[in-house]
Amino acid sequence: MIFLLYKKNISSYTLFEVNIMLMEGKTQLWFKFDPSNRFVKDFYKVWDSEVFFLAIEDSLLINLYYSNKNYFKIPATKTRMKKDVYFLFDIVTDVPDARSDHRRYDYLKYTFVDPERYKD
Secondary structure: OEEEEEEEEOOEEEEEEEOOOEEEOOEEEEEOOOOOOHHHHHHHHHEOOOOOHHHHHHHHHHHHHHHOOOEEEEOHHHEOOOOOEEEEEEEEOOOOOOOOEEEEEEEEEEEOOOHHHHOO
16 A cells, blocks of 8 residues: 555545555455555554564465465564564455456454354
8 A cells, every 4th residue: 555645635635545556466455545554553563573463464365365264363472572472354356337346355353363263
């Protein structure tokens, strides 16, 4: 995701976002834009690293895509609280006006409980 600032007129500027999509095979992948950046804030709350999110965003999307799961796990050794943390997403594939396959990952929450333990 990239934020651009452009001059709307002589006295005002407007901030708008541009979603960066990753093309994996014939499928476009991206995280849903959230103006509050809740996912990124939660991610840094638990992840014990200073790496910029944009540097790992593609890896997270590819991991979600190939795992065919709606979550990814950060192991306890990589978290600030030394517990496994799971980030959960809704996967949206019915994107309107799409000309190719899409997977948009809408962030829900993070949890310390393994989602696989509660599958039917």
